[in-house]
Amino acid sequence: MDAAYAATFGEPMCITDSYRSFGAQQSLYWQKPNLAAAPGTSNHGWGIAVDLFCEIDDPGSAEHAWLDENGDDFGWVNPSWAQPTGSRPEPWHWEFEPSWLD
Numbered sequence: 846m847d848a849a850y851a852a853t854f855g856e857p858m859c860i861t862d863s864y865r866s867f868g869a870q871q872s873l874y875w876q877k878p879n880l881a882a883a884p885g886t887s888n889h890g891w892g893i894a895v896d897l898f899c900e901i902d903d904p905g906s907a908e909h910a911w912l913d914e915n916g917d918d919f920g921w922v923n924p925s926w927a928q929p930t931g932s933r934p935e936p937w938h939w940e941f942e943p944s945w946l947d
Contacts, residue, residue: 846919851913859899860938865889888913893941895921902937909936917944 851857865873870890873881881887888894900908916922920943927935 849915849919850908853909856899858897858901861898862893862896863894864887864892869888888940888942892940896937897934897939898937904936912939918943922945 847858850920865887867884867890870881870884870887874884882889884890896902898902900906903909904935912921913923916939920941922942923939924931924937924942926932927938929936
């Protein structure tokens with residue numbers, strides 16, 4: 846997916862957060878309990894979530910629109926709760942949910 850993104854925008858995706866150890870999730874949860882998932886429940890801790898920036902975090906950007914349109918082809922989705930109109934908007938948060946496993 847990163848190669849296709851880079852071919853379109855001339856630079857790779859910016860990943861600011863990916864896998865988090867249990868200890869790192871505990872620390873983040875203690876610092877930001879209203880933002881971070883409880884330790885042991887985070888998709889970052891399961892290794893199936895990434896946080897992306899460099900314009901992808903802006904729902905009005907071409908980069909975000911590209912990922913919205915193409916991410917699912919690679920198994921990545923911005924879950925409904927994280928979408929701009931979701932219950933906890935995090936347009937930078939993407940999870941690996943390959944439709945071909947359904």
